[in-house]
Amino acid sequence: MSIDISGVTKKYGDFVALEDVNVSIPTGQLTALLGPSGGGKSTLLRIIAGLETADAGTIKIEGTDATKLPPQKRNVGFVFQHYAVFKHMTVAKNVAFGLEIRKRKKDEIAARVDELLKLVHLSQFSHRMPSQLSGGQRQRMALARALAVEPTVLLLDEPFGALDAKVRKELRDWLRRLHDEVHVTTVFVTHDQEEALEVADEIVVVNEGRVEQIGTPDQLYDQPANDFVMRFLGETTLLDGHTVRPHDIEATTTPGGPGTVAGTVERVLRVGFEVRVTVRTESGDDVLVTMTRTHARSLGLEEGAKVWLSIAEGAITVPAGGTQPAPVAAV
Numbered sequence: 001m002s003i004d005i006s007g008v009t010k011k012y013g014d015f016v017a018l019e020d021v022n023v024s025i026p027t028g029q030l031t032a033l034l035g036p037s038g039g040g041k042s043t044l045l046r047i048i049a050g051l052e053t054a055d056a057g058t059i060k061i062e063g064t065d066a067t068k069l070p071p072q073k074r075n076v077g078f079v080f081q082h083y084a085v086f087k088h089m090t091v092a093k094n095v096a097f098g099l100e101i102r103k104r105k106k107d108e109i110a111a112r113v114d115e116l117l118k119l120v121h122l123s124q125f126s127h128r129m130p131s132q133l134s135g136g137q138r139q140r141m142a143l144a145r146a147l148a149v150e151p152t153v154l155l156l157d158e159p160f161g162a163l164d165a166k167v168r169k170e171l172r173d174w175l176r177r178l179h180d181e182v183h184v185t186t187v188f189v190t191h192d193q194e195e196a197l198e199v200a201d202e203i204v205v206v207n208e209g210r211v212e213q214i215g216t217p218d219q220l221y222d223q224p225a226n227d228f229v230m231r232f233l234g235e236t237t238l239l240d241g242h243t244v245r246p247h248d249i250e251a252t253t254t255p256g257g258p259g260t261v262a263g264t265v266e267r268v269l270r271v272g273f274e275v276r277v278t279v280r281t282e283s284g285d286d287v288l289v290t291m292t293r294t295h296a297r298s299l300g301l302e303e304g305a306k307v308w309l310s311i312a313e314g315a316i317t318v319p320a321g322g323t324q325p326a327p328v329a330a331v
């Protein structure tokens with residue numbers, strides 16, 4: 001294990017930001033800390049970096065107890081959302097900085113900077129000033145700078161958070177490819193579930209200072225530990241006391257058997273390839289059902305139509321508001 005977080009608790013006055021957090025992050029993986037704003041992700045990352053101290057618990061990095069080590073002794077590299085670049089230095093100088101203060105030889109530094117700028121596709125910009133780069137290019141420079149000193153662990157706090165959606169998406173793909181090349185153990189914070197699902201090998205879901213679940217993107221999506229994880233990782237709706245994904249609800253226009261829920265179509269919305277149907281049940285709850293356009297057409301669904309809803313066989317469900325893993329719904 002590369003990073004072992006054991007029993008970490010952090011309080012700010014009376015406020016508990018992290019409570020008894022236990023996470024093991026394997027060497028060489030790309031791990032996302034995912035959760036809603038204020039859940040404690042950045043606090044955990046800052047504790048790993050040594051920028052914040054835990055009130056209880058230990059942090060081990062590559063087997064060494066780092067709990068009391070200052071940040072510069074932990075051999076971690078970090079990149080933040082608004083990275084403090086040296087505005088008066090060229091791109092190449094910014095990347096070289098960490099190596100220069102470590103008094104590495106000139107030719108060694110030049111070779112390493114060359115290699116890193118190639119890696120982040122900025123070779124042609126080495127003589128530019130940071131102000132002459134786009135936001136995405138600046139973040140790539142920041143990553144090259146963090147990687148320069150060959151950290152054991154790379155920590156990224158919403159590194160693409162300030163960029164527009166298109167650049168974010170490009171950088172996200174790029175980070176995945178970069179990681180496949182260099183394999184440095186990387187932990188990144190995000191509140192964007194799509195970003196985590198697309199990029200990470202493993203996701204740690206952090207909410208209200210606690211770890212809700214740890215797993216691969218598939219494990220989290222297919223076997224959510226609880227209602228919170230299920231809702232956080234994709235669209236859900238409620239049917240008959242269960243949290244379920246809207247595409248996992250089947251609708252029929254002929255009366256269904258026992259276990260089906262009768263309702264009336266309130267609204268039909270066509271969005272791209274899918275149709276989003278809101279059904280009001282007899283008990284007055286609104287249930288969202290999504291289906292393909294072809295399927296909706298074949299059912300002839302329109303506002304005011306009577307429908308019967310059931311949960312598709314094999315669908316993942318979680319008791320609404322509950323915290324226990326649910327068995328796969330047997331319908």
Ligand SMILES: Nc1ncnc2c1ncn2[C@@H]1O[C@H](COP(=O)(O)OP(=O)(O)OP(=O)(O)O)[C@@H](O)[C@H]1O
Nearest residue numbers: 012015017035036037038039040041042043044191
């Ligand atoms: N220095 C501090 N003093 C007091 N409270 C703090 C301090 N730093 C963080 N907090 C509180 O701890 C909680 C967790 O903060 P943290 O920044 O770790 O959340 P986060 O999950 O990273 O959220 P975001 O995605 O918004 O950055 C928040 O409620 C925050 O207000």
